[in-house]
Structure formats: C-alpha cells, structure tokens
Amino acid sequence: MTSASVPLSGPRFQTEPAELYRELRRDHGAVVPVSLDGDIPAWLVLGYRELHQVTGDPVLFSRDPDLWNQWPGIPDDWPMLPVIGRKQSSILYTVGERHRVRAAMISDALEAVDPFELRGHAEKFADELIDAVSGKGEADLIGDYAALLPVRVLATLYGFTDEQGPGLVTALNDMLNRTADALAGKQHLAASMGQLLADRKVTPGNDVVSRMLATALALEAEGSGSGFTDEEIVQDLVVMFAAGHQPTADWMGNSLRLMLTDDRFAASLFGGRNSVAEAMNEVLWEATPSQNLVGRWASRDTQLGGRRIRTGDLLILGLQGANSDPQVRTDGSALTGGNSAHFSFGHGAHRCPFPAQEIAEIIARTGIEVVLDRLPDIDLAVPAESLPWRPSPWLRSLTELPVHFAPTPPLEATSA
Numbered sequence: 204m205t206s207a208s209v210p211l212s213g214p215r216f217q218t219e220p221a222e223l224y225r226e227l228r229r230d231h232g233a234v235v236p237v238s239l240d241g242d243i244p245a246w247l248v249l250g251y252r253e254l255h256q257v258t259g260d261p262v263l264f265s266r267d268p269d270l271w272n273q274w275p276g277i278p279d280d281w282p283m284l285p286v287i288g289r290k291q292s293s294i295l296y297t298v299g300e301r302h303r304v305r306a307a308m309i310s311d312a313l314e315a316v317d318p319f320e321l322r323g324h325a326e327k328f329a330d331e332l333i334d335a336v337s338g339k340g341e342a343d344l345i346g347d348y349a350a351l352l353p354v355r356v357l358a359t360l361y362g363f364t365d366e367q368g369p370g371l372v373t374a375l376n377d378m379l380n381r382t383a384d385a386l387a388g389k390q391h392l393a394a395s396m397g398q399l400l401a402d403r404k405v406t407p408g409n410d411v412v413s414r415m416l417a418t419a420l421a422l423e424a425e426g427s428g429s430g431f432t433d434e435e436i437v438q439d440l441v442v443m444f445a446a447g448h449q450p451t452a453d454w455m456g457n458s459l460r461l462m463l464t465d466d467r468f469a470a471s472l473f474g475g476r477n478s479v480a481e482a483m484n485e486v487l488w489e490a491t492p493s494q495n496l497v498g499r500w501a502s503r504d505t506q507l508g509g510r511r512i513r514t515g516d517l518l519i520l521g522l523q524g525a526n527s528d529p530q531v532r533t534d535g536s537a538l539t540g541g542n543s544a545h546f547s548f549g550h551g552a553h554r555c556p557f558p559a560q561e562i563a564e565i566i567a568r569t570g571i572e573v574v575l576d577r578l579p580d581i582d583l584a585v586p587a588e589s590l591p592w593r594p595s596p597w598l599r600s601l602t603e604l605p606v607h608f609a610p611t612p613p614l615e616a617t618s619a
C-alpha cells in the first residue's frame with residue numbers, strides 16, 4: 204500500500220475505468236490518497252465495506268463542506284468549485300435532524316407521483332423526440348434524445364406547462380454542460396422555480412412543488428422553527444432537477460449503448476423486452492452514471508481502510524470502485540438478475556430518496572422501450588470502440604450515441 208497520491212484526472216477514467224480502479228486498489232488499498240486540481244489532497248473510497256462505513260455514519264463522515272481543512276488554500280477561481288462547492292442552503296449541504304425533515308419533505312412529494320401517469324408523460328415526450336428523428340434514418344441518441352427526455356418529464360411532475368418545457372431543457376443542459384450560457388441557464392431555472400412556487404401558493408395543484416409547499420407551510424404552522432424558506436425550497440427544486448435529470452439521462456444512454464454493443468442483448472433489440480431491466484441493472488453495476496461523487500468530510504480524526512483520516516479531510520465516494528470491489532464480486536460476475544446491492548444510488552441518510560430512484564427507473568425504462576419500439580433495425584452508426592465518453596473522473600456517460608435505422612413516419616402520420 205503506497206502513500207504517494209494519485210491525480211484524480213486523466214483519460215483512463217474514460218478509456219479503461221475498470222482497469223484503473225483495479226490498479227488503484229492493488230497499489231493503494233481500499234482508500235486511495237488522491238490529489239485534485241492544484242495538488243489539493245483528498246481520499247477516494249473504493250472499498251465496498253469502507254464506503255458502507257462512510258455513508259452509514261453521517262456524523263463522523265459529514266455532508267457539511269464547512270468542515271474542509273483545505274478551504275484556506277482554495278482560490279476563488281479554483282476550477283473544481285462547481286463540483287465541490289462552498290456551502291449552500293440546499294438539501295445537499297444540510298445535516299442532522301434538519302436534513303431528516305428536509306429529505307422526508309422531498310421523499311413525500313415524490314412518493315405521491317402516480318407511476319402510471321409518470322409512464323404516460325415519459326411515453327408522450329419520448330414519442331415526440333422520436334417523431335423528430337424517425338423519418339431521417341439516423342440520430343444521436345444522446346443529443347437528440349436522452350439529454351432531452353428526463354428533464355421534460357420532471358418539469359411536468361413539478362407542475363410546469365408544456366410550453367415552459369423546452370426553455371427548461373436548454374437552461375438545464377447549459378448549466379450541466381458548463382456552456383457559455385451556464386450562468387444564464389442557472390438563473391432561468393431559479394427564476395422559473397421561484398415563479399412556480401409563487402403561483403402554487405395562490406393556486407395549489409397536484410404536483411411536486413405544491414406538495415413540498417404544503418409540508419413547508421405545515422412545519423411553519425407547528426412553530427418549531429423547522430420550516431423552510433422559499434429560497435431553500437427553490438434551491439432543492441433546482442438540485443432535484445439537476446440531480447434527477449443527468450444520471451437518469453446517463454443511465455438511459457449507458458443502457459442503450461450496452462444493448463447496442465453486446466450480443467447478449469441483441470434479441471431484445473428486435474422484440475424481446477425482458478432484458479431491458481437486466482441491461483439497466485448491469486449498467487448500475489458496471490458503468491454507473493456517477494462513478495465518483497463529492498463527498499463527505501471527517502468530523503474528527505479516525506481510521507478508515509488502514510488509513511489515518513484527519514479532521515476536515517475530504518472523502519470522495521468511489522461508487523464505481525465499490526461496485527466492482529472483488530470482496531463483493533468474488534467471481535467477477537455481472538451480478539445481474541435483480542441484485543441491487545450496488546452503491547449507484549448511494550447509501551444511508553443522504554442516499555437518493557427511494558421514490559426518486561423509482562421515478563428515474565420508470566423514465567429510463569420507458570425511454571429505452573420507446574426507442575426499441577419505434578426505431579426498427581436500429582444499429583450503431585460508428586464502431587463501438589469509438590463512442591466518446593465524457594472527459595470526467597466524476598461522470599460515466601457518452602457525449603454521443605450515433606445510430607441508424609430504417610426511416611419511419613412520425614406516430615401522428617401513422618395513426619392518421
């Protein structure tokens with residue numbers, strides 16, 4: 204086990220992550236000393252057991268970035284700030300009892316979503332996106348499809364109108380892809396959420412925003428000081444939008460790639476449906492959308508995986524590393540067939556809320572099924588090895604998935 208730190212960057216996170224995590228584990232053990240941009244130290248937790256320990260103890264391993272012992276050396280223009288970020292007032296930076304109340308407010312609001320209605324929304328938007336390309340015989344299933352679908356569905360669940368959808372899609376993708384319009388995108392999202400919240404105060408509806416508002420008002424009425432401000436709710440709505448859209452789009456994209464490149468799934472491209480769920484589960488084990496995630500901060504000196512962790516050290520959650528830990532993958536098997544003991548949705552108090560996981564699953568599965576139903580003879584338009592992965596040690600997703608297929612008329616034309 205060496206103590207020299209490894210830069211958390213470079214092409215191997217895209218080209219051969221499985222080999223990279225294997226080597227890191229061999230050379231450094233379950234908790235790897237890494238360096239971030241500017242030689243800032245952190246720990247990458249790759250061990251399944253160690254990640255369980257970290258995510259299962261939110262007091263010792265806190266979600267509060269104010270604890271970070273590196274802040275004094277972090278310049279205002281540090282390129283990693285968008286990933287690590289100073290403390291904000293969203294759920295992501297809330298801890299303890301207040302976090303519990305806040306997570307419950309979000310969970311309850313999402314839990315009330317009717318899965319049949321949700322599937323209907325997802326089908327409708329998926330069909331619209333396929334209609335736009337089906338006559339052409341070719342498409343990019345990321346840019347033309349996966350990157351546009353979950354956000355439209357989430358916008359509807361929030362209570363936005365169909366007319367507002369396209370503007371929200373552009374704003375969110377600008378923000379996530381850090382384009383020149385990223386700041387404007389973020390402001391558009393916050394302003395739209397703020398306006399929706401104000402509208403729902405006057406006219407509540409059967410939607411996520413109205414339900415969160417109702418909980419917040421009830422908490423305020425209790426007078427226990429545990430209510431949430433409009434600004435806090437708006438921040439959570441933006442977080443849920445981004446945290447909900449991107450990994451769902453990537454889960455869909457990575458599963459479509461697997462089905463288009465792996466012979467085991469060939470049959471399902473032409474009619475069989477059973478293996479869609481299997482491909483999606485395999486992706487969560489093998490190519491999970493958030494391969495590494497920030498993070499937790501140690502609230503006191505401790506030991507982890509044989510390493511001495513100091514108060515205020517940053518621990519990065521190595522979700523993909525833990526998923527492929529040989530201690531749980533002794534036979535190297537793909538562990539498909541319903542085993543969902545992976546870390547792809549996190550674990551413990553800050554894990555992805557269960558109803559959010561279900562919403563993601565319905566959107567992604569519907570999106571994949573609509574592609575398979577609507578685009579006959581679909582095939583990759585480029586060699587599988589040349590598919591471009593996003594250049595990031597954090598995300599695992601394609602930037603393009605070019606396919607061709609037999610051109611078909613749009614649905615409306617078919618049913619007319």
Ligand code: HEM
Pocket residue numbers: 258294295306309313357442443444446447448450451454492493496497498546547548549550552553554555556559560562563
């Ligand atoms: C494939 C889809 C998704 C994946 C892989 C995913 C993954 C995750 C992970 C790993 C975390 C834990 C973060 C941590 O421990 O620090 C998380 C948290 C969260 N996710 Fe998801 N997520 C997905 C979809 C969604 C959706 C659709 C929503 C909402 C509509 C959502 C809302 C949230 C929220 C609010 C949190 C923060 C929970 C907290 O801090 O208590 N996620 N997600």
